[in-house]
Amino acid sequence: MLTNPRADRVKAVRALSRRSSRERAGRFVAEGPQSVREAVRYAPADVVDLYADPAAATRHADLLAEARAHGIRVHPASSDVLAAMTETPTHQGLLAVCHIPGPGPDPLGEILASGPRVLAFLTHVRDPGNAGTVIRAADAAGVDAVLLSEGSVDVHAPKVVRSTAGSLFHLPVVTGLPVPATLDRLRDHGIHTLAADGAGSTLLPDADLRGPHAWVFGNEAWGLPPEVRARCDDVVRVPILGRAESLNLATAATVCLYASSGVGVVTSSPGSSVQFPGD
Amino acid sequence: MLTNPRADRVKAVRALSRRSSRERAGRFVAEGPQSVREAVRYAPADVVDLYADPAAATRHADLLAEARAHGIRVHPASSDVLAAMTETPTHQGLLAVCHIPGPGPDPLGEILASGPRVLAFLTHVRDPGNAGTVIRAADAAGVDAVLLSEGSVDVHAPKVVRSTAGSLFHLPVVTGLPVPATLDRLRDHGIHTLAADGAGSTLLPDADLRGPHAWVFGNEAWGLPPEVRARCDDVVRVPILGRAESLNLATAATVCLYASSGVGVVTSSPGSSVQFPGD
Numbered sequence: 001m002l003t004n005p006r007a008d009r010v011k012a013v014r015a016l017s018r019r020s021s022r023e024r025a026g027r028f029v030a031e032g033p034q035s036v037r038e039a040v041r042y043a044p045a046d047v048v049d050l051y052a053d054p055a056a057a058t059r060h061a062d063l064l065a066e067a068r069a070h071g072i073r074v075h076p077a078s079s080d081v082l083a084a085m086t087e088t089p090t091h092q093g094l095l096a097v098c099h100i101p102g103p104g105p106d107p108l109g110e111i112l113a114s115g116p117r118v119l120a121f122l123t124h125v126r127d128p129g130n131a132g133t134v135i136r137a138a139d140a141a142g143v144d145a146v147l148l149s150e151g152s153v154d155v156h157a158p159k160v161v162r163s164t165a166g167s168l169f170h171l172p173v174v175t176g177l178p179v180p181a182t183l184d185r186l187r188d189h190g191i192h193t194l195a196a197d198g199a200g201s202t203l204l205p206d207a208d209l210r211g212p213h214a215w216v217f218g219n220e221a222w223g224l225p226p227e228v229r230a231r232c233d234d235v236v237r238v239p240i241l242g243r244a245e246s247l248n249l250a251t252a253a254t255v256c257l258y259a260s261s262g263v264g265v266v267t268s269s270p271g272s273s274v275q276f277p278g279d
Numbered sequence: 280m281l282t283n284p285r286a287d288r289v290k291a292v293r294a295l296s297r298r299s300s301r302e303r304a305g306r307f308v309a310e311g312p313q314s315v316r317e318a319v320r321y322a323p324a325d326v327v328d329l330y331a332d333p334a335a336a337t338r339h340a341d342l343l344a345e346a347r348a349h350g351i352r353v354h355p356a357s358s359d360v361l362a363a364m365t366e367t368p369t370h371q372g373l374l375a376v377c378h379i380p381g382p383g384p385d386p387l388g389e390i391l392a393s394g395p396r397v398l399a400f401l402t403h404v405r406d407p408g409n410a411g412t413v414i415r416a417a418d419a420a421g422v423d424a425v426l427l428s429e430g431s432v433d434v435h436a437p438k439v440v441r442s443t444a445g446s447l448f449h450l451p452v453v454t455g456l457p458v459p460a461t462l463d464r465l466r467d468h469g470i471h472t473l474a475a476d477g478a479g480s481t482l483l484p485d486a487d488l489r490g491p492h493a494w495v496f497g498n499e500a501w502g503l504p505p506e507v508r509a510r511c512d513d514v515v516r517v518p519i520l521g522r523a524e525s526l527n528l529a530t531a532a533t534v535c536l537y538a539s540s541g542v543g544v545v546t547s548s549p550g551s552s553v554q555f556p557g558d
Contacts, residue, residue: 133530137530140525142520143521167521241421242420242421242446242450243317243446245313248444251530254534255533255537258534261518
């Protein structure tokens with residue numbers, strides 16, 4: 001049982017809350033039962049070490065057994081050690097150190113080759129909670145992969161990982177993509193690119209979501225620059241019925257992605273006669 | 280021009296970041312151009328004082344003129360004073376101190392008398408960002424009023440006000456409501472109560488959203504307790520297509536509220552033949 005909160009091993013885990021340490025070590029941390037469970041279930045080969053305090057070891061005995069069956073090293077640790085390893089004030093007694101999966105030579109190419117129906121492309125998204133929430137919503141809406149542009153938040157930052165609630169381990173996430181070249185490449189592969197923007201001329205219920213398409217979302221504060229909107233096939237806005245100026249990034253993205261899900265939660269109705277304020 | 284960041288007046292504004300001070304003073308703070316603009320436009324009688332640093336006074340001269348035309352006192356202040364008044368690290372040079380509107384003898388009764396079509400009822404919601412985001416989404420989706428139960432976050436906390444992006448001034452928000460009595464009262468007024476819960480047996484596209492109805496949302500961590508779900512007319516879940524366990528509160532609420540908006544972004548299709556994972 002690890003009991004010394006000042007041990008080097010503990011400090012090394014704690015250091016992974018910094019981007020520079022993550023890049024140097026090639027590792028990141030998943031905290032709490034939900035994230036750890038999804039890591040063990042969907043990416044066991046990437047889980048390097050699992051730490052559990054006595055209470056969590058009892059409560060999540062099945063999960064620890066599953067981890068051991070995958071050959072993952074499970075380390076009993078005191079609650080103080082768990083607290084020293086994480087940046088959250090109230091840790092939940094479970095923490096996994098995971099490999100940052102090395103991207104193949106062309107991760108976007110792999111996704112395009114798989115014939116995706118819906119993609120989400122986050123460009124210059126900076127807020128960790130927003131990025132994580134969109135990855136979670138993309139998973140829930142059945143999106144095939146999430147792309148992030150260069151200049152976006154690091155998806156392995158603790159707050160992003162937490163906000164994804166395990167979805168980071170569920171679907172492919174490709175990072176560091178240049179915006180114009182990626183939009184061109186999507187189009188070359190027959191994927192319709194839809195910029196989501198409050199300035200869009202097409203209302204969401206009128207957008208053509210039948211074929212393969214990629215939603216393009218901008219920064220939470222300044223949105224999508226005109227040159228990016230111009231490079232997309234269409235610019236689509238979520239209808240606003242009240243006096244709000246807009247939705248925030250995560251909620252707007254969720255409405256768009258559910259519109260694409262085809263579950264009947266959103267209809268694509270070209271020629272809809274519904275009238276919106278401002279029309 | 281106010282230039283002393285340690286002046287009593289500055290400390291008094293800063294103190295409004297604490298709930299006890301807000302309750303004692305009956306005032307709260309709206310920060311930044313968007314919130315201040317919506318306060319001046321939609322609740323000018325509640326704006327007590329407006330503070331602007333030189334840069335903001337130049338950039339938002341129209342807004343300050345509009346405020347003065349409403350009889351609002353506009354105080355020039357240094358950027359240091361603005362920084363000392365607010366808890367945000369990067370203030371935007373504008374801040375309004377507003378009256379917390381005194382509720383009438385029966386605020387829920389007033390809303391029921393107005394014949395609402397869609398209501399959102401947040402029960403025991405604790406996270407300020409979630410609460411504010413739902414109020415903003417409710418505004419965008421054309422919801423008639425937002426209700427909050429007793430035991431929920433204070434809607435006048437700075438982080439809630441910021442997250443509403445001005446929507447706090449756009450639609451009626453009633454707070455401190457007891458959950459069971461409020462559900463009963465909604466039903467007595469012919470308002471269908473729909474619990475939003477991942478354990479719901481009715482899928483969102485199959486929910487009956489035609490008549491007046493109220494969405495009931497639970498705490499971000501533990502959801503809705505069984506006795507609250509049992510007291511609602513229906514328990515509805517947002518379809519999950521991928522491997523995610525759920526959506527977070529704000530995104531799930533947004534999908535539900537847009538389903539109710541009738542803009543064609545979500546269809547109500549009883550008897551839909553679409554199949555969902557888990558069906």
